[in-house]
Amino acid sequence: MQLGTRWSVGGEAPSSLPEVVAYAVTTVEEELVATDVATDGWKWTLTWLEGKPVVELDDGTVIRFNPQEDSATITQPVQGEPDEFDQD
Structure with a gap:
């Protein structure tokens, strides 16, 4: 079992992260x-x-690792403009 952790934006990412995931974190920042x-x-x-x-x-941004491709996917929350069907 691996334990998770938290760190501040701009801080050093955990060394346990795959390089591509650490790069994705840097890209978002x-x-x-x-x-x-x-x-x-x-x-x-x-x-x-x-x-x-x-x-x-x-803010809801999520980074997931795909080990088969050694890639990271960044998913950012969508903030759209309210339309006429949105309620106050």
Whole structure:
């Protein structure tokens, strides 16, 4: 069993992460800096699902590892414009 952990945005990612996942974390953080998103107090949460790392940011961004392809998939939350059917 592997235990998860939390770390602050801009902090050092756990060394147990595959390189491609650590790179994806860095990519997300660079995008947040480039778009002037205030991330004070934001943290990443690492959990292990069936032996594979799943990393989630406080804003809902999720990074999943695909060991067969040695790739990481970044899924960001969608924030759309309200339409006429949305309730107040």
